[in-house]
Amino acid sequence: MKKHVTSSLFTGMLLLAAATSQAQTSFRIGPRVGFNQSFGGFEYPGDNYLKVTNSSRSGAEVGVAAQIGLGTHWAVQPALLYSQKGFAFEEDAYDAPYNYTYHGEYSFRFNYLTVPLNLLYSTGEGGQGFQVFAGPYVGLLLGGKYTSSQSGRYGSGASSGRSGKGDVEAGDTYDNTPDGPYVSKGLDAGLQGGIGYGFAGGFQVQAGYSQGLRDLGAKYAPGVTTRTPPTYRNHAFQFSVAYLFGPKS
Numbered sequence: 001m002k003k004h005v006t007s008s009l010f011t012g013m014l015l016l017a018a019a020t021s022q023a024q025t026s027f028r029i030g031p032r033v034g035f036n037q038s039f040g041g042f043e044y045p046g047d048n049y050l051k052v053t054n055s056s057r058s059g060a061e062v063g064v065a066a067q068i069g070l071g072t073h074w075a076v077q078p079a080l081l082y083s084q085k086g087f088a089f090e091e092d093a094y095d096a097p098y099n100y101t102y103h104g105e106y107s108f109r110f111n112y113l114t115v116p117l118n119l120l121y122s123t124g125e126g127g128q129g130f131q132v133f134a135g136p137y138v139g140l141l142l143g144g145k146y147t148s149s150q151s152g153r154y155g156s157g158a159s160s161g162r163s164g165k166g167d168v169e170a171g172d173t174y175d176n177t178p179d180g181p182y183v184s185k186g187l188d189a190g191l192q193g194g195i196g197y198g199f200a201g202g203f204q205v206q207a208g209y210s211q212g213l214r215d216l217g218a219k220y221a222p223g224v225t226t227r228t229p230p231t232y233r234n235h236a237f238q239f240s241v242a243y244l245f246g247p248k249s
Contacts, residue, residue, distance in 0.1 A: 034240030059084025144168030
């Protein structure tokens with residue numbers, strides 16, 4: 001499935017480039033590097049027992065970006081990026097009748113192949129000057145890593161704790177085995193928007209925000225638990241720089 005979707009995305013980008021080139025528009029392409037500060041908004045729906053405190057993680061983004069001119073001030077900007085996203089959270093619980101306390105800390109790194117497609121308006125010609133952009137994106141989960149630690153105190157004061165780490169894998173069902181892979185849905189999709197500035201010669205800087213629209217929490221495998229599975233979505237503040245080769249208009 002991943003190969004089929006990736007092939008379709010490449011084909012779509014090539015067809016778009018070919019169609020616009022015949023309309024006498026400009027085409028520029030070059031490397032792009034960036035930085036993500038992402039978070040997930042992890043929560044357990046309908047669960048009042050656990051208190052969850054979310055925090056963000058930083059990650060890198062690198063790949064190739066293109067700019068297809070649609071006139072003096074408008075352009076389409078597709079890109080193909082390796083993008084690191086993720087989040088961290090802590091969860092706490094206290095049950096007074098049973099003198100039970102629990103604290104857990106978790107951190108996740110998700111590695112995506114991401115294809116954003118933005119419509120861009122610039123105050124100058126050929127993408128130069130102040131820019132405003134917005135558009136959709138899709139991402140395919142390539143894998144990742146997680147770390148976890150749990151501690152608790154029960155009844156007369158006996159304590160227990162454990163920690164673990166492992167891989168993140170794409171899938172729809174999570175069996176929650178000790179030290180096994182954590183499973184997250186493989187397809188991410190959402191919207192992004194932001195501002196930027198294009199310099200003469202092809203150098204470009206952009207800052208934006210992306211909002212995932214798809215719940216990425218996998219369902220629990222049958223028989224694992226009766227709890228409702230957690231929900232989370234990718235959210236990220238992003239900063240990138242790119243250098244685009246080709247004619248400016």
